[in-house]
Amino acid sequence: MVSVELRGVSKRWDNFELQVDLSARDGEFLTLLGPSGCGKTTTLRIIAGLERPDSGRVFFDGKDVTDLEPYERNIGIVFQDYALFPHMTVFKNVAFGLEMRKVSKVEIERKVRWALELVGLEGFENRYPEQLSGGQQQRVALARALVVEPEVLLLDEPLSNLDAKIRERLRAEIRRIQRELGITTIYVTHDQEEMAVSDRIAVMNVGRVEQIGEPLELYYHPKTEFVARFLGISNILELDAENGVARLGGIEFNVGVDGKVRVFFRPESVLVTPGGDARVTGYELLPGRIRLYLDVEGHTIIAERPLPDLPFEPHSVPHKVGLVVRSFSLLTL
Numbered sequence: 001m002v003s004v005e006l007r008g009v010s011k012r013w014d015n016f017e018l019q020v021d022l023s024a025r026d027g028e029f030l031t032l033l034g035p036s037g038c039g040k041t042t043t044l045r046i047i048a049g050l051e052r053p054d055s056g057r058v059f060f061d062g063k064d065v066t067d068l069e070p071y072e073r074n075i076g077i078v079f080q081d082y083a084l085f086p087h088m089t090v091f092k093n094v095a096f097g098l099e100m101r102k103v104s105k106v107e108i109e110r111k112v113r114w115a116l117e118l119v120g121l122e123g124f125e126n127r128y129p130e131q132l133s134g135g136q137q138q139r140v141a142l143a144r145a146l147v148v149e150p151e152v153l154l155l156d157e158p159l160s161n162l163d164a165k166i167r168e169r170l171r172a173e174i175r176r177i178q179r180e181l182g183i184t185t186i187y188v189t190h191d192q193e194e195m196a197v198s199d200r201i202a203v204m205n206v207g208r209v210e211q212i213g214e215p216l217e218l219y220y221h222p223k224t225e226f227v228a229r230f231l232g233i234s235n236i237l238e239l240d241a242e243n244g245v246a247r248l249g250g251i252e253f254n255v256g257v258d259g260k261v262r263v264f265f266r267p268e269s270v271l272v273t274p275g276g277d278a279r280v281t282g283y284e285l286l287p288g289r290i291r292l293y294l295d296v297e298g299h300t301i302i303a304e305r306p307l308p309d310l311p312f313e314p315h316s317v318p319h320k321v322g323l324v325v326r327s328f329s330l331l332t333l
C-alpha cells in the first residue's frame with residue numbers, strides 16, 4: 001500500500017484554475033468533497049494519470065509518477081456510470097484487466113472469484129450487465145477495479161446514480177472492503193452525507209482545498225464560512241467582542257479577542273432552557289428531535305434538541321426560551 005501526494009499541482013482551462021497540495025496517507029480513506037465544478041474529477045484524473053498537470057508533481061509512496069501513463073500506475077478506478085462492457089458477462093468484465101496483463105487462466109479464475117465474493121456477487125458470473133440492478137452493476141465495477149490488486153483505489157461519485165437506500169448500503173460496504181484490504185482510497189463526492197465513512201475529508205471550493213481534516217473536526221471546527229455551510233446547517237453570527245467576550249442577548253462567547261468576530265456553532269450545540277429572552281419564531285418536528293427557529297435581538301439562531309431533552313412538552317412550545325451555546329468556533333472574517 002502507498003501514500004499519495006500532490007505537490008503544487010495546477011491545471012488551467014479557459015475559466016477555471018485548479019491549484020492543489022494534498023496528501024492521502026498509506027491506507028487512508030480520503031474524501032474530496034465539494035460542489036459541482038470545484039475540480040474534484042480533475043484532481044482525481046491527475047492522480048490517475050488521465051490528465052497531465054500544467055505544473056507540480058504527483059507522488060505514490062514518495063516516488064514521482066507524474067510522467068507515468070495510467071496503466072503504469074497501480075490504480076483501480078470506479079466512475080459514476082459503472083462503464084461496464086455491455087456485451088460481456090460479469091466474469092468477463094471483471095477478468096478484463098487481468099487478461100490485458102496476460103495473467104494465467106487459473107489465476108484469472110481464482111482472482112475473479114475472490115473479487116466477486118469481496119463485493120457480494122458470487123454466483124453472478126454468467127449474467128450480463130443489463131440483467132443487473134444499478135447497485136449490482138456498481139459492485140461489478142468495484143470488483144473490476146479491485147481484481148488487479150491496485151495500490152490506490154480512486155472512486156468518482158460512485159453512488160450518485162443509485163437510490164438512497166442502496167447508496168447507504170454500498171457506501172458502508174465500500175468502507176468495509178477498504179478497511180479489509182487496507183487500500184489507500186480517494187473518494188470524490190459532492191454529497192456531504194457521504195462524509196461519514198472517511199478518515200479525512202478535503203473540502204474543495206473553486207479549484208482549491210479550503211480545509212482538510214477528520215470529519216468531526218471539519219463539522220464542528222470549520223475554518224471558513226464556505227466549509228461551515230457546505231457541511232450542514234450552521235449558525236453564523238457577526239458580533240463585536242469587548243474584553244475577549246462577544247455577547248448576544250444573554251449568550252456569552254469567550255472569543256479571546258476584541259473587535260469584529262464571526263462566531264460559528266451547529267444547531268445541536270444550542271441548549272434550550274426554560275425562561276429567557278430568545279423568541280421562538282417557528283419549529284419543525286423531525287425524527288426524534290425538534291428544530292427551533294429563534295430570534296435574539298434581530299439575529300436568527302437555529303437550535304436542535306432530541307425530544308426527551310426539552311424543558312417543555314413538545315405539544316406546548318413556549319413563546320420564549322433561554323439559550324446556552326455549548327461550543328462554538330471562530331471563522332475567518
Ligand SMILES: Nc1ncnc2c1ncn2[C@@H]1O[C@H](COP(=O)(O)OP(=O)(O)O)[C@@H](O)[C@H]1O
Pocket residue numbers: 013014015016034035036037038039040041042043
Ligand atoms: N477537459 C476540459 N476542458 C476544459 N474545461 C474542463 C475540462 N475538464 C474540466 N473542465 C472544467 O474544469 C472545472 C472543474 O471540473 P471538474 O474537475 O469536473 O469538477 P467536479 O468534478 O468538482 O464537478 C469545470 O469548470 C469544468 O468545466
Ligand SMILES: [Mg+2]
Pocket residue numbers: 040041042
Ligand atoms: Mg466530477
